[in-house]
Amino acid sequence: MEILSTQNARVKEWAQLLEKKHRDKQEKFIIEGIHLVSEALRSDWDIQYIVYDTDKGIPAELREDISTYSGGAQYVAVSQAVLEKCTDTKTPQPVFAIVYKRNALLSTLLTDEQGIVMVLDGVQDPGNVGTIIRSADASGAKGIVLGKGCADLYNPKTIRSTMGSLFHLPVLESDLTEVLPAARKQGARLISTSLQGSTSCYEYDFHSGAWIVIGNEGKGISEQTAALVEEHVLIPMQGQAESLNAAMASTVLLFEAMRQRGFN
Incomplete structure (x- = not known):
């Protein structure tokens, strides 16, 4: 044709x-x-x-x-x-x-209780969303959950930022107020980052899996999501930068989890 x-x-x-x-x-x-x-x-x-x-x-x-x-x-x-x-x-x-389009099933993400799942809560930058998907793929994560308020998964900029990783692992677009309680019920541990966290991400034990929640670039995770998160970890920093952006923070946590879980 x-x-x-x-x-x-x-x-x-x-x-x-x-x-x-x-x-x-x-x-x-x-x-x-x-x-x-x-x-x-x-x-x-x-x-x-x-x-x-x-x-x-x-x-x-x-x-x-x-x-x-x-x-x-x-x-x-x-x-x-x-x-x-x-x-x-x-x-x-x-x-x-x-x-x-292909939307993953929640059951797919819950089949491995010890898996690492990235959860994005209002991450609005397409480049950040795409980069997090790429890092999740590279580090062997089980999948991704995109909550409401995130950049569109199928935005051309998001897709380009994934560099093809969109096609390699399940991505679920859903309401976090429904998904996260179901995950907790199945035994998933929900963690997030916080500057007030008492545990370093390098001390946190990722061996038994985690659902890592990353929030909006400026506001962090929503109040509804925060109420469901059980633990907060700190990403230690030595320089003068106040924080990392959503994609960089996600990547640090994903690769620390990969390191702990036996990457050789």
């Missing part, structure tokens, strides 16, 4: 996915570039369309991934103008894909 006009109805539908309200309505999102499309193919996500530059053809880097992909994606060649209309980056990538 080939589409050259930006006025094509399908192209207009794709371009709408740059806006959250249309992503929510269509239950789909757009990913740009060879790396992200490759990660989606390798992870066997449900891809509707793979769209590429008609002059350049399907990128050679994707051909092996396409050959082993078990899904039923349709392949569409388009003009440079269509690529520009449907992508978020200043320099349009030679390929993008339309992918169906």
Whole structure:
């Protein structure tokens, strides 16, 4: 299939996915570039369309991934103008894909009582949300929970910041007032960071797992969430900076948990 006009109805539908309200309505999102499309193919996500530059053809880097992909994606060649209309980056990538959303089940995150789960409460910066997902993936976390008020998981900036980790581990978007009590009931330990915490994160025992709650960049965790958190840990700092941003604090905790739990 080939589409050259930006006025094509399908192209207009794709371009709408740059806006959250249309992503929510269509239950789909757009990913740009060879790396992200490759990660989606390798992870066997449900891809509707793979769209590429008609002059350049399907990128050679994707051909092996396409050959082993078990899904039923349709392949569409388009003009440079269509690529520009449907992508978020200043320099349009030679390929993008339309992918169906996938929301994890809470039961998936509760199957391992000793797992590490990152919980984000009102983290509004797409770069922070994406980086935390990437760090959770890199450190072997069980999954991620995004509470209300977080940056949209499917925002192009969030997706780029995950560098493909979005496709590697379960991400649940839900109401923390429902998820966290259920997790506690299953035996999960809920911890958060605090400058007033009495226990250093390097002294805290992560061996039996933890649900690590990270709050809004300026306000921290909400009162409702704070009421559910059982323990607070401190990230020690020697310099003059007052605090770390949400992504850096998350990464420190995730990799300390990985270190304690037997990384060699």
